[in-house]
Amino acid sequence: MPDSRSFDAAVTGIGMVTAAGIGARASWDAIRAPEGTAASAVPALEGTPAHIGCWIPDYDANKAIGRRKAWRYDRSSQLALTAAAEAVADSGLVPGDWDGTRVAVVLGSGIGGAASWEKQHHVLLDEGPLKVSPLLIPMLAVNMSAGYVAMEHGARGPNFVTATACASGTTAIGMARELLRQGVCDVVITGGTEACLIPSIISGFSQMGAVTRRQGDPRAASRPFDVDRDGFVPAEGAAVLVLERAADAKARGARVYANVSGYGASADAHHATAPEPTGAGAELALRAALADAGIAPDAVDHVNAHGTSTPLNDKAEATLIGRVLGQRPAVTSIKGVVGHSLGAAGAIEAAVTxxxxxxxxxxxxxxxxxxxxxxxxxxVTKTARKATVETAVSxxxxxxxxxxxxxxTRAGAERR
Incomplete structure (x- = not known):
């Protein structure tokens, strides 16, 4: 049975690859000083009605992970490997020195290697089945990003990918914390990755009316909580956190960015794509996370909102926040800068939190x-706000x- 007392998982390493920048520092600098969405026309989407997105044009997989790996891995796995390498190095842990049986990898991805699947489907249609790559299955399988990260770092503990749509990255981090609390492992490499800016996927979102119609104005297209919001800007990206027990991090003198102190999950049981308009389902998850952390609702200082820039989501989420947390917390959505990276979004937002x-x-x-x-x-809008944030939810x-x-919770902060 899990320990019912409060449990802190220390964030000791962060790695990010987003449209805002390659690396955690570059992404953070752009996110806290935004000049509009990092969106532009996406070459792979040329000729489709929804052709803009937050992609990462400067990312060179050959340089980032090596040519041999780059040609064998789907872009979603490439981004995950890059973010994981940064996070592990940032943590100060040395994979050659750790007991790999006590290191887990838990990543989130909503769709997996869709770009490789679409590419090889064209090969099948144009050239026949004998020309389909023998690497297709390991390229497209949703679990492979975690598998490749484990191979890279000798992590032989539990290894899996969570697939809860656009909550995948958050689910992964919540499950990673639970592994630490249960004593299953001592270190978890966790986060999320997504890279599916391809015609089939984005056309599907466009056809259902989820994507912004501001195709001629990419940088102003993602407008969370704005009265003129009309849909999200799709994105690619990855973020990885290294989690350890707070006591273990303290014992080795590690720098701790913050503690993951609570996690909650629920289902709306309402509709395939639309949120429950009152936020009743999401409220279960929010209250569960606060209870797990031992945080009173009126003690929350900050909310990193899902904030997709869609009319329904932003309204339902705002209703939820107001009802449970009141108007005290300072709220932000970073999707105004990095767009919506689906299964990676929660991990990127956790890193920023x-x-x-x-x-x-x-x-x-x-x-x-x-x-x-x-x-x-x-x-919070226009400019970043300096504040002592003791507690936050994402x-x-x-x-x-x-x-x-x-x-x-902030490292060293007392809960109230």
């Missing part, structure tokens, strides 16, 4: 020019009614 607690800086919500009058929250919601919430 940890950095927010560490640096005492709340990033602004980009492109929020006129806040929806029905959203009565303290949404929300993630996904198709199928998936809800996942992480509660963070």
């Amino acid at each position: 940890a950095l927010t607690l560490s640096h005492g800086i709340i990033p602004p919500t980009a492109n929020l020019d006129s806040q929806d009058p029905e959203i009565e929250l303290d949404v 929300n993630s919601f996904g198709f199928g009614g998936q809800n996942a919430v992480l509660a963070f």
Whole structure:
């Protein structure tokens, strides 16, 4: 049985690859000082109605992970490997020195190697089955990003990928913390990755009306909580955190960005793609995360919102935040800068939340020019806000009614 007392998983390493920048520092700098969404026309989407996205044009897999691996791995795995390498190095842990049987890998991905699947489907149609790559299955299988990270770092503990749509990265981190609490392992490499800016996937989102219609104005297209929001900007990216027990991190003198102190999950049981409008399902996850962390709702300082820039999600989430947490927390959505990276979104937002607690800086919500009058929250906009953030929550919601919430506390902070 899990320990019912509060449990802190220390974030000792962070790695990020986003449209805002390659590396945690570059991403953080752009997110806290936004000049609009890092979106532009995506070459792979040329000729499709929804052709803009937050992609990473400067990412060179050959340089990042080596040519031999780059040609064998789907881009989602490439990004995961890059973020994981940065996170492990940042933690100060040395894979050659650790007991790999006590190191787990838990990543989130909503779709997996879709780009490789689509490419090889064209090969099948154009050239026949004998030309399909023998590497197709390990390229497309959703679990392979975690598998490749484990191979790279000699992590022989539990290894799996969570697939809870756009909550996948958050679910992964929640499960990683649980492995530490249960004593199954001592270190977890965890986060999320996604790279599916391809015609089939984005056309599907476009056809259901989820993607922004501002195709001619990419940088202003993602507008969380704005009265003129009309859909999300799709993105690719990855973020990886290294988690350890807080006591273990303290014992080895590790720098701790923040603690993951609570996790909650629930289902709307309402609709395949639309959120339950009152936020009742998501409320279960939020309250569970706070209870798990031993944090009172009125003690939450900051919310890193799911904030997709879709009319339904932003309104439902705002209703939820106001009802449970009131108007006290400072709220932000980083999707105004990095877009919506689906299964990686929660991991990227968790990394930013940890950095927010560490640096005492709340990033602004980009492109929020006129806040929806029905959203009565303290949404940070225009410029970053300096604040001592003791407690924060990061929300993630996904198709199928998936809800996942992480509660963070500042390292060394007393809970109230």
